[in-house]
Amino acid sequence: MASQTGGEEPAAQGVAVGALPARVGRVSVSGVSRIRAGFLAAVMAPTLGATTVQQAADAARDACGRLAALGMARQGRVELRQGAGDTIDVHVACADGGRVAVRTGVDVGGDEGTASVAARMNNVWGGGEYAEAHYARGTQTAAAFRTVLGAPVGGDPARRVELTAQQSTCDARAWGSHDDVRRSVGAAFRRSAGAVADEVAYAVAWREVAGVGARASPELRRLAGHSVKAGVTAARTYDSRDSPTVPTAGTLARASLEAAGLGGSTRLARALVEVQASRRVGASCVVAAGLQAGAVWSPGAVPLADRFFVGGAHSVRGFAFRGIGPRDGADALGGDVFYAAGLSVLSPPLPRLPALRAHLWANAGQCALLLAAPGPRADAARFLRSPSASVGVGLVYAHSLVRAELSWCLPLAATPTDQLRPGLQLGLGLQFL
Structure with a gap:
């Protein structure tokens, strides 16, 4: 109905859902077959500290990226649900990442050609750890072998520690x-x-x-x-x-x-x-x-x-x-x-x-x-x-x-x-x- 004073109706006010205050009550991850509780707590800690809906969603997406970077998961999807009382629950649904990968290759550099084979196992103990083994032979390298055992620090793929052992014989x-x-x-x-x-x-x-x-x-x-x-x-x-x-x-x-x-x-x-x-x-x-x-x-x-x-x-x-x-x-x-x-x-x-x-x-x-x-x-x-x-x-x-x-x-x-x-x-x- 038109206003009797002849004025225009007020425009509808949009609601910025992302800016709404929120308290995360529970976080969960599905689709990952092996994940330690302590590691999950470290990865999800920023999500639990969110104070708005947008912060919770961004932190959960960042957690998806970390799991993918560590080879633990892929195809991550974030779901926000109404939790108990005034809280929201955050769920990360994803598919299990590949456990073992093997690759072969030919490398050329340092005035020689080298054929190599490498194997990698991801998420060895449920905390993003990885183990690698490399073997190579070349026109000058009689044999080269290298093993690596690494793990992320605090669930962060950008910070990691590694133990290595290697041996090579070169003509x-x-x-x-x-x-x-x-x-x-x-x-x-x-x-x-x-x-x-x-x-x-x-x-x-x-x-x-x-x-x-x-x-x-x-x-x-x-x-x-x-x-x-x-x-x-x-x-x-x-x-x-x-x-x-x-x-x-x-x-x-x-x-x-x-x-x-x-x-x-x-x-x-x-x-x-x-x-x-x-x-x-x-x-x-x-x-x-x-x-x-x-x-x-x-x-x-x-x-x-x-x-x-x-x-x-x-x-x-x-x-x-x-x-x-x-x-x-x-x-x-x-x-x-x-x-x-x-x-x-x-x-x-x-x-x-x-x-x-x-x-x-x-x-x-x-x-x-x-x-x-x-x-x-x-x-x-x-x-x-x-x-x-x-x-x-x-x-x-x-x-x-x-x-x-x-x-x-x-x-x-x-x-x-x-x-x-x-x-x-x-x-x-x-x-x-």
Whole structure:
């Protein structure tokens, strides 16, 4: 009925249901076959603390995401029901996550191809724990085995602790007359928040330069044998790249510090930094720059397993794998300091071949033994001012799992001990300079 005063009727007032006060009386989860009461309480604690309907729904959806990230559940659905008195009940209905997963793959990187098989068991004891086993064999890796036992902290998949044990045997005769044998056990805490990831780890490693060949150099024979390292490593990574293989925007910054000497025969301090940045130019061209640098110091000789090596399709292109830096005869000895820098320009995707781009690049780097036996100032100046360098052109294939490069390389500057690889060079992997 119209108002007799001729005025307009008041508009209907909507009710913001999400903002209504609410007290959660009970939470429950269905569809998960194994879940401990204490773990469920930790995951659902934010839901029980909600004071509005919207907060309760958001917290329950976050709990669904945690269960999915831990492999415990999938297809989560949140249901809000009227509870006793003025409370609401929250129910999370989902399907059981996969318990066991097995995968096989072929990895290419570090100048070798590797075939691997891995098995993972999720939710081992009903608290999001996981156990993994990896086995690999390759063109240089005779055998590599790794086991991991991990668990989330407080039900949060972004914070976890891991125990690891691994062993590998690598045929290093492509760059040195020996085999590289490594065994280690360790524990680590990892945390991630957005683009930032932190890690603190303690590990005990037994390394061996074994199977020294008849043509081994005197210096390699001096470095042969066993070394035991026990130490702590702290690392932080910032990664805002839009792709881990061929980024077109974003930045990667990583830094790690290691201190060894908490047991074992090895005493050293080791620092490593890496920075990469990619920016679009124009419609779809990309300019990328990268820098890597590191230093390791020890009161005695730095073990071969802890030294830095430079050169190869993933490092300074146009040189052999581990082909830059100190050598004794045919044996690469590595260095206690190094740097490597790269600048590249990627063309727009090629017509009818959107995964391919043309690539123009320039690389430079150097590796030396300066800290263990400091030489004259001229040695440090030459290390900084006279890098080995190369330029080239080629094609880059972008895939979500791997990056492939075929480059024509032209070395421009080299030291007498460097091993050059001019002409075509193929690189496959994830990490490139």
